[in-house]
Amino acid sequence: DQQVKQNSPSLSVQEGRISILNCDYTNSMFDYFLWYKKYPAEGPTFLISISSIKDKNEDGRFTVFLNKSAKHLSLHIVPSQPGDSAVYFCAQEGTGGTSYGKLTFGQGTILTVHP
Amino acid sequence: GAGVSQSPSNKVTEKGKDVELRCDPISGHTALYWYRQSLGQGLEFLIYFQGNSAPDKSGLPSDRFSAERTGGSVSTLTIQRTQQEDSAVYLCASSLNGEGQETQYFGPGTRLLVL
Numbered sequence: 533d534q535q536v537k538q539n540s541p542s543l544s545v546q547e548g549r550i551s552i553l554n555c556d557y558t559n560s561m562f563d564y565f566l567w568y569k570k571y572p573a574e575g576p577t578f579l580i581s582i583s584s585i586k587d588k589n590e591d592g593r594f595t596v597f598l599n600k601s602a603k604h605l606s607l608h609i610v611p612s613q614p615g616d617s618a619v620y621f622c623a624q625e626g627t628g629g630t631s632y633g634k635l636t637f638g639q640g641t642i643l644t645v646h647p
Numbered sequence: 648g649a650g651v652s653q654s655p656s657n658k659v660t661e662k663g664k665d666v667e668l669r670c671d672p673i674s675g676h677t678a679l680y681w682y683r684q685s686l687g688q689g690l691e692f693l694i695y696f697q698g699n700s701a702p703d704k705s706g707l708p709s710d711r712f713s714a715e716r717t718g719g720s721v722s723t724l725t726i727q728r729t730q731q732e733d734s735a736v737y738l739c740a741s742s743l744n745g746e747g748q749e750t751q752y753f754g755p756g757t758r759l760l761v762l
Contacts, residue, residue, distance in 0.1 A: 536689075564747065564748045566750075573755070574755055574756075575651070575738055575753030575754050575756055576690070576738070576753045578750045578751070578752070581748075581750070621689060621690065623690075625747065625748065626747075633695055633697065633703075633742070633745045633746070633747060633749075634680070634692045634695055634703065634705075634706070635680075635682075635690070635692065635751060636692065637682075637689040637690040638689050639688060640689055
């Protein structure tokens with residue numbers, strides 16, 4: 533079974549500080565992970581991804597870390613800005629068999645960045 | 648168009664009625680996905696079309712749900728005899744080839760409320 537879990541429903545940080553969003557997964561067979569950001573009344577927007585051949589991927593203020601032994605990934609946003617306030621979803625993609633292309637999403641974490 | 652579009656943006660229907668939700672993917676994208684987000688939940692995969700291949704229907708929750716994709720472009724998700732538990736945001740996404748490790752681009756969603 534393939535499950536993705538975001539155990540923190542919400543996170544509140546001060547502008548300029550680091551935001552760390554966490555995600556755990558159960559099935560190591562699927563090796564591509566993505567983070568999406570979602571504003572109210574809009575569809576999710578792709579942020580950053582990582583393949584299991586790496587343990588870190590960085591894009592500007594956003595860095596994703598992958599710990600394969602712990603089946604854990606995290607998204608770091610630094611410095612956090614008020615415009616980052618949104619719901620963040622992590623997702624895992626299957627790369628073979630019947631799960632090819634399909635994304636399994638976590639429940640999401642609501643990030644609030646205070647000015 | 649520049650992005651994935653969906654219609655209607657909102658739909659209110661009575662229990663037992665049929666509804667049709669439409670998705671226009673990004674031009675040139677051969678892969679199309681339907682997900683839904685119920686209140687307080689993450690995104691749940693429903694169905695996936697890739698080119699001319701048979702769709703992956705493994706996420707459809709019941710036989711009341713069906714989808715088709717005409718001409719390799721526009722897709723319609725049909726829910727027959729709607730139930731209150733069908734109330735959710737239905738999201739469509741597309742990607743270039745559906746071959747894995749691709750970004751899926753989401754539309755704004757259709758908010759369905761079944762009374």
